[in-house]
Structures are given as structure tokens and as C-alpha cells.
Amino acid sequence: MIVKLIQIELLKTRRSLALLMMFICPLLVVLLMVMLAVNSGASAVETRGWTALWTTTNALWCHFMLPLYIALVTTLLNGTEHHNGTWRLMLTLPISTWQLYIAKAAVAWFFIAGANLVLFIGLIVGIAILMLFGYPTEAAFNYPVVEQIAKVLVTCLPILIIQQAISWRFSHIVAPLAVGVIGTMGIVTIGSSKYWLYYPWTYMLMSNMGGDIANQWLALKLGSLLAVVLLGLSAWGLGRRDCPA
Amino acid sequence: MTGTNVIRLHNVNKSFGQQRVLKQLNLNVPEHSVYAFLGNNGEGKSTTIRLLTGLMRADEGQIEVLGLDVTKNKQKILQQVGTIVDSPALYPQLTANEFLRIGCVLKGLAKTEIARILDTVGLTKATNQKIKTFSLGMKQRLALAHALLGTPKLLILDEPTNGLDPQGMLEIRELIKALPQTNNCTVFLSSHLLDEVEKMATHVALLKHGSVVVESSIAQITQNNSGTLRLEVCNASKAAQTLSAMGYQVTEHSPTALAVNDISGKGTDKINASLINSGLRLFQSVYHQPSLEEWFLNATNQSKAI
Numbered sequence: 001m002i003v004k005l006i007q008i009e010l011l012k013t014r015r016s017l018a019l020l021m022m023f024i025c026p027l028l029v030v031l032l033m034v035m036l037a038v039n040s041g042a043s044a045v046e047t048r049g050w051t052a053l054w055t056t057t058n059a060l061w062c063h064f065m066l067p068l069y070i071a072l073v074t075t076l077l078n079g080t081e082h083h084n085g086t087w088r089l090m091l092t093l094p095i096s097t098w099q100l101y102i103a104k105a106a107v108a109w110f111f112i113a114g115a116n117l118v119l120f121i122g123l124i125v126g127i128a129i130l131m132l133f134g135y136p137t138e139a140a141f142n143y144p145v146v147e148q149i150a151k152v153l154v155t156c157l158p159i160l161i162i163q164q165a166i167s168w169r170f171s172h173i174v175a176p177l178a179v180g181v182i183g184t185m186g187i188v189t190i191g192s193s194k195y196w197l198y199y200p201w202t203y204m205l206m207s208n209m210g211g212d213i214a215n216q217w218l219a220l221k222l223g224s225l226l227a228v229v230l231l232g233l234s235a236w237g238l239g240r241r242d243c244p245a
Numbered sequence: 246m247t248g249t250n251v252i253r254l255h256n257v258n259k260s261f262g263q264q265r266v267l268k269q270l271n272l273n274v275p276e277h278s279v280y281a282f283l284g285n286n287g288e289g290k291s292t293t294i295r296l297l298t299g300l301m302r303a304d305e306g307q308i309e310v311l312g313l314d315v316t317k318n319k320q321k322i323l324q325q326v327g328t329i330v331d332s333p334a335l336y337p338q339l340t341a342n343e344f345l346r347i348g349c350v351l352k353g354l355a356k357t358e359i360a361r362i363l364d365t366v367g368l369t370k371a372t373n374q375k376i377k378t379f380s381l382g383m384k385q386r387l388a389l390a391h392a393l394l395g396t397p398k399l400l401i402l403d404e405p406t407n408g409l410d411p412q413g414m415l416e417i418r419e420l421i422k423a424l425p426q427t428n429n430c431t432v433f434l435s436s437h438l439l440d441e442v443e444k445m446a447t448h449v450a451l452l453k454h455g456s457v458v459v460e461s462s463i464a465q466i467t468q469n470n471s472g473t474l475r476l477e478v479c480n481a482s483k484a485a486q487t488l489s490a491m492g493y494q495v496t497e498h499s500p501t502a503l504a505v506n507d508i509s510g511k512g513t514d515k516i517n518a519s520l521i522n523s524g525l526r527l528f529q530s531v532y533h534q535p536s537l538e539e540w541f542l543n544a545t546n547q548s549k550a551i
Contacts, residue, residue: 001351008347015338015375080336089334089391092298093351094324242301 001095005103009077013107018076022111025069026061026119033057034126042135050127050136054143055209057123062152062204063187066115070156071163071180073111077104078167078176098239105164105231112156116149151207155219157227158200159183165234169241200226249276250309251399251431252297257306259292266292268455270306274433274448277425281442282435283541284452290435291331293452294403297433298328311398324352327392328401333384337377341368341387344376348394358394366390367416381408389417393428400424402434406441414438418445443537451541466540474505474513477529478520487523488516501528 013019037045037053045053081087090100124141131137162183167176183201191202197218206219252274259267266289274280284290295301296308299319308315310322336344345359363369366386371379379387385408392400405421406414422445424430436442442449449466451459478484481503485495493516494506505516513532520527535543 004350008350011343011346012336012339014343084334084336085331086334086336088295088298088300088328088330089347091300092323092326092328092330093348094320095351096320242295 001099002103002106005095005099006106009103009107010110012080013077013111016076016080018073018080018111021069021072021076022114023118025065025072026115027122029057029061029065029119030122030126033060033123034130037126037130037135042130042133045130046136049138050140051143053127054123057119058148058208059205061119062208063191064184066112066152066156066204067159067184067187067201068180069115070108070112070160071177071183073115074104074108074160074163074167075173075176075180077108077111078164079173082171096239097241098235101164101168101235101238102231104168105161108160108164109153109157112160113149113153116152120145120149148208151216151220152204154227155203155207155223158203158223158230161227161230161234162200165230165238168238197222250274251276251311252280252433253307253309254293254296255307255309257293257296257308258304259289259296259301260304266455267296267303270452270456272450272457272460274431276431277429278447279421279425279432279434279445280448280450281446282433282450282452283439283442284435288452289455290452291403294328294330294401294435297401298326298330299323300330325398326401327394327397327399329388329392329405330401330403332404332407333388335376335384335387338375340373340375341379341390342372344387345391345394348391352395354395362390362393365393365420382410382413385409386413386417389420396428396430398430400430400432400434402432404436404438405434406436406438414441421445439536439538439541449537463537466537467534468509471507471509472532472534474508474516475529475531475533476503476505476516476520476527477501478503479526479528483523484520484525487519487525491516491519 033053033056036056081090091097127135127140131140163176163180166179170176186199187201187205190196190199191205196202196206200223203219203223207216207223250273252272254270254272257267257270258265270289270293272293282290282293292301296303297310297315299315299322302316311325313322315322341363342359345362346356348354349356349358360369360372363372366389368383368386368390371383376384376387385405389402389405392402400421402421406417409417418441421432421434424432434442434446443463446463448462449459450457450461476484478501481497481499481501485497485503488495488503488505493508496504496506498504508516513530517527517530
């Protein structure tokens with residue numbers, strides 16, 4: 001049933017803002033980074049190498065745009081049900097509340113994966129275009145893209161579930177978006193302190209750029225463990241409540 | 246199933262905070278009926294429908310749908326039930342076909358069911374049209390189409406003809422009326438349009454302050470509901486004397502007009518014959534049967550005293 005529900009949830013995103021934002025959010029980051037590279041000139045890239053562009057893009061993505069995008073995508077996916085009153089349509093079909101909850105979380109996760117792909121494909125295209133204009137070609141694509149995406153897709157799970165639970169529970173978009181913005185604002189400060197462990201918004205950044213390998217692994221382990229606990233608790237708790245609308 | 250009741254509510258209570266919405270609610274919906282659930286706004290109609298569809302849980306009491314306990318068998322019940330709860334709930338960016346695919350996939354039905362059901366509600370031409378371009382009537386039909394997917398045994402419809410034009414109302418009414426025979430199903434509907442209910446329902450229940458105050462078949466209401474016979478004669482006071490002597494309640498309106506109250510339609514022939522036999526000239530005799538609306542208003546006013 002979960003697979004059928006995921007198919008249906010994907011069908012519902014046709015011509016939706018959530019789908020559009022999967023392209024817009026990462027492409028904004030790519031556009032900004034490519035423009036900064038143009039502004040610095042080819043010589044700057046020659047001096048620092050392409051790795052600097054890759055790393056800065058990834059940092060901006062994990063620090064700022066991705067946590068906000070997670071808040072946005074979960075708000076939009078659940079918001080369509082709140083806005084159209086379609087909770088009562090879905091929950092009067094032969095499915096369980098927790099199944100719908102998990103299917104929605106899964107679709108949000110697919111969208112996050114899609115946004116990560118768009119980011120890196122966009123950056124590859126951006127770099128290729130710059131190379132056509134005389135930028136250095138050496139080690140341009142020497143970056144562990146797949147590894148980075150894999151880490152992000154694991155460590156994003158706790159905040160994805162937090163945002164999913166809030167977006168499901170509250171019909172107004174302010175609550176989930178406020179949590180997303182506040183969570184994102186704390187990443188820089190808390191991420192550079194010893195308390196990052198207690199702040200799931202930092203896990204994506206820590207797993208990619210957490211300094212030593214031990215911290216990166218810790219972020220991955222904490223992310224997966226917390227995700228399982230939060231998913232179980234929220235699916236159980238929200239499944240026991242009356243219909244959200 | 247309990248007897249032939251498709252829906253059975255026994256002493257159901259539901260509160261929201263301090264506000265008690267349903268109080269010891271009892272309801273029995275017979276199989277193959279078109280059962281209208283009436284009541285003013287805020288009396289608990291939508292809450293009852295939400296309890297029946299498992300969108301809410303009752304605080305106390307027993308709810309059985311298709312012979313199964315709603316709290317324990319929600320999915321099994323909903324596989325055989327079609328619903329419209331409140332206003333039509335649709336996804337405006339999808340087409341009619343895409344929208345109906347939701348119910349088809351989740352109920353495990355063949356895709357061919359979509360074309361059949363769109364034809365049933367007269368939306369075949371709008372198959373690939375986006376729902377956001379639909380009129381309110383088309384949306385109502387599409388919601389009904391979704392509810393009818395898979396030939397359900399029970400349809401629970403909240404205001405099914407709301408927002409439809411007269412032609413649309415007629416079509417949907419005829420469709421609903423025919424469902425017990427064509428689809429072998431039972432229809433449970435709530436409505437404010439008493440004229441519509443009178444034309445399609447076989448049974449009614451009246452909800453007042455969270456409890457059912459009257460539950461009956463339309464035939465029984467018609468039979469028990471006494472009407473008024475309006476007469477025009479050559480001499481109203483002589484006619485009044487004759488009829489009073491026979492034990493009827495008579496009101497004189499003018500020297501030639503009078504009304505006989507609280508009589509059944511079957512008694513009119515006897516009255517007309519008595520007047521003619523007593524030498525009076527009878528110009529007009531019109532029997533007025535109270536409508537469901539009048540019955541409803543009468544019943545809701547009476548229950549204020551309860």
C-alpha cells in the first residue's frame with residue numbers, strides 16, 4: 001500500500017509549486033556561485049582550483065538553501081491537503097493515517113534527492129559553460145558528488161521528519177516555515193560549537209564538512225538514529241489524532 | 246450486520262472540549278434506503294458523518310457500518326464505502342482522469358472504471374480538463390464520481406446537490422434515487438434542501454441538539470402527517486356546523502370559505518359527500534398535505550420543548 005500511496009503522492013505533485021521549487025531552489029544557488037566565479041575571473045579559479053567552487057556551493061546549500069528547501073517542500077506537500085480540504089478525501093479511502101504520513105515523507109525525501117541532483121548537475125553545466133569561456137579545465141569535476149549527496153540524504157532525515165510532522169499538524173504555513181527559518185538561522189552558530197550534536201539542522205553540514213572523519217560519521221549515525229525514532233514517534237502520534245482538516 | 250441495518254449508531258457521544266456535540270445518538274439506516282439526515286447548522290450532522298467515515302473517534306458508544314465496528318475495521322469498511330464529506334475535496338491542478346486515478350489505485354480498481362464513472366456523472370468530455378477550470382456543479386459531479394468508484398455498498402454524501410443548477414440537481418437526484426436499485430447500495434445523505442430530500446429519500450432522521458428526535462420512513466411521515474382541507478361552499482357557517490357535529494376541527498375564513506384541520510387525505514371524500522348530502526353547494530375542495538419542510542419546521546419547533 002505504501003508503494004501505491006507514493007505513486008499517488010507523486011501524481012498529486014504534477015503541475016505543483018513543490019515540483020517547480022525542486023528546480024528553482026538549487027538553480028538559484030548554482031546561478032549565484034557561477035556569477036561569483038565570473039566576478040572573480042578565470043585567474044582566481046586557476047589559483048584556488050575548482051574544488052573551492054564545489055566546496056563553497058555545497059556549504060551554501062547545506063548551510064542555508066537546503067534546510068529552507070526542506071521546510072518549503074514539506075509545507076507545500078502537506079499544504080495542498082490543508083488548502084483543498086483533501087485530508088478528508090484521502091483519509092476516507094482504504095488507507096491508514098500512518099501510511100499516508102510515511103508516503104508523504106518519502107515523497108518529500110525524493111524531492112530533496114531531486115533538488116540535490118539538480119544542484120550538482122546545474123553546477124556541472126555551469127562549470128562546463130565557464131570552461132567554454134576560457135576558464136581552466138584541470139580537475140574541474142574532481143569532486144565526490146555521489147558521496148556528498150548520499151550523506152545529505154541520510155543526515156537530512158531528522159529535520160525532514162520534524163518539518164513533515166509540523167506541516168501535517170498545522171494547517172497554516174507559518175508554523176512549519178518559521179521552524180525552518182529558525183532552525184536554519186542556528187546552523188552557523190551551533191554548528192561551530194560543541195553542541196552541534198543536539199541540533200539536527202547541523203548534521204547535513206557536519207557530515208560533509210565536519211572537520212575530522214569521526215565527526216562526519218557521528219553526524220551520519222545520529223542522523224539515521226534520530227530519523228528512525230522521530231519517524232516512529234510522529235507516525236504513531238499523528239496517526240492517533242483525528243483528521244487534520 | 247444487525248438485522249438489515251447498514252449503519253447502526255448506539256448511544257454515541259462526542260465532545261469538543263467542553264462542548265458536547267453528540268448526546269446519546271442512536272441511528273439505524275436500513276439496507277437499500279436513501280436515508281436523509283436532517284438538522285440545522287451546528288446540530289452535529291458533519292460530526293456524525295466524520296464518525297461514520299472514521300475521520301474522528303467517538304468518545305463513547307458503538308458505531309457499526311456494514312456490520313463492522315468502525316474503530317477496528319476502518320480500512321475494510323472504507324473499501325466498500327464511497328464518501329463526500331463537507332464540500333467536494335479536489336486537487337485543482339489535476340485533470341478529472343488523474344483525480345479519479347487516486348481512488349482507482351488505492352481501491353485496487355481497473356483504469357477502465359474511470360471512463361465508466363465519468364460517463365455515469367456526465368463528465369466524459371471533461372476527462373482531460375484541469376479541475377481548476379471546472380464549475381461548482383462539475384466539481385460536485387466529480388466528487389460524486391469519486392465516491393461511486395468501485396460500486397460501493399454504501400454512499401455517505403454530505404450535501405450532494407449543493408451548488409448545482411436545477412438541471413444538475415435533477416440529474417444527480419435521479420442518479421441517487423436510482424442507486425439502491427442500479428448499484429444495490431444504500432445512500433446516507435445530509436442536506437439542507439428539504440424539497441430535494443423529499444423527492445429522493447425513503448427515510449429521514451432529524452437531528453436536534455446532538456440527538457435524533459425523529460427517525461422514520463418518508464411514507465410513514467406522509468401517512469401520519471395530517472393536512473388541511475380548504476373548502477368553498479355557498480354557506481360556510483352551515484357547513485361548519487355540519488362538520489363540527491361530525492367531530493372535525495373547522496375554521497371559518499369567510500361567509501363562503503372554511504378549512505378542516507388535522508385530517509388525512511383519505512377523509513376528504515367523506516367530508517365532500519356529507520356537505521352535498523346536507524344540501525350545500527360545494528364550489529371547491531382542495532386538500533393540502535404538509536411538505537417535508539413544514540414537517541421539519543414543526544418537528545424542530547416541537548423539540549425545543551423537549
